[in-house]
Amino acid sequence: MPPxxxxxxxxxxxxxxxxRLAGLLRGGDVVALYGGLGAxxxxxxxxxxxxxxxxxxEExxxxxxxxxxxxDLPDFTLWHFDLYRLEQEERDILELGWEEARRGGVxxxxxxxxxxxxxxxxxxxINIDFDTENGAAEGARQMTLTGHGAWQARLAAGEFLSL
Ligand SMILES: Nc1ncnc2c1ncn2[C@@H]1O[C@H](COP(=O)(O)OP(=O)(O)OP(=O)(O)O)[C@@H](O)[C@H]1O
Ligand SMILES: [Mg+2]
Incomplete structure (x- = not known):
């Protein structure tokens, strides 16, 4: 399945x-959001x-x-991480509750x-890029979704664009 x-x-x-994205999610999922500062x-x-x-x-x-x-959402607990200020230290991420988040949370x-x-x-x-294609509005973004592992089939099955 292409992105x-x-x-x-x-x-x-x-x-x-x-x-549409929300409809694909269930407890245990990890969504990795890539994109530069301010993307x-x-x-x-x-x-x-x-x-x-x-x-x-919702705040x-x-x-x-x-x-x-x-x-605490109706179907699962969602953990929203911003790791920008962390060094690549797994210990620090574990201290933020990573393992707890992975037990059934998103x-x-x-x-x-x-x-x-x-x-x-x-x-x-999910990669977020500034969309500089011809005809794109000022400030437009391009979202690219790629499924890894079990998500390859889930993204395909979701037929995301037609949802
Ligand atoms: N899809 C979009 N279209 C237009 N403007 C957007 C869009 N998404 C975000 N913005 C604007 O871009 C700015 C930066 O957005 P945001 O804080 O979400 O970026 P970020 O990727 O989380 O940055 P950081 O790396 O600092 O966490 C905000 O002013 C926001 O209003
Ligand atoms: Mg941010």
């Missing part, structure tokens, strides 16, 4: 995209968490300083590069 790509023209378009990892996380919480006003602060924020990870050897083989990878 799934979608252009997101503005922040408002994140809501329907996040809703929109937190904005996508916020849209996803608000959809899952069924609350468009979703960036975990820049706390490094992790937890959300881990949504900004800067997953920092996971090192803790990056699980089964994961949904």
């Amino acid at each position: 799934v790509t979608q252009r997101i023209e503005n922040e408002a378009e994140l809501a329907p995209f996040a809703a 929109g990892k937190t904005a996508l996380s916020r849209a996803l968490i608000r959809h899952l919480a069924q609350n468009p006003d 979703v602060p960036s975990p820049t300083f706390t490094l992790v924020q937890m959300y 881990a949504l990870v900004e800067w997953p590069e920092r996971l090192g050897g803790l990056l699980p083989p089964d994961r949904l990878e």
Whole structure:
């Protein structure tokens, strides 16, 4: 299954995209959110968490300083990590509750590069890039979804683009 790509023209378009993404998730999943500074990892996380919480006003602060924020959602606990300020130290990630998150929770990870050897083989990878194609709106983003391990089949089965 080749990666799934979608252009997101503005922040408002994140809501329907996040809703489709939410439909694929279940407890135990890891979503690795790649993208440079300001790419929109937190904005996508916020849209996803608000959809899952069924609350468009849910407070979703960036975990820049706390490094992790937890959300008790109807179907699972979601752990929103931002590992930017971590060195590549697995011990520190474990101290943030990584193993607890992996026991049935969903881990949504900004800067997953920092996971090192803790990056699980089964994961949904999302890359966020600025969309500079002809005709793209100012500030538009390109989302690229790639399934690794068990996620290869799940992403294909989800027929994400037609959901
Ligand atoms: N899809 C989008 N379309 C337009 N603007 C967006 C989009 N996503 C995010 N933005 C804007 O880009 C800025 C940075 O977004 P955000 O904080 O989500 O980035 P980030 O990838 O989490 O950055 P960091 O690496 O610092 O955590 C915000 O001002 C946000 O409003
Ligand atoms: Mg962020």
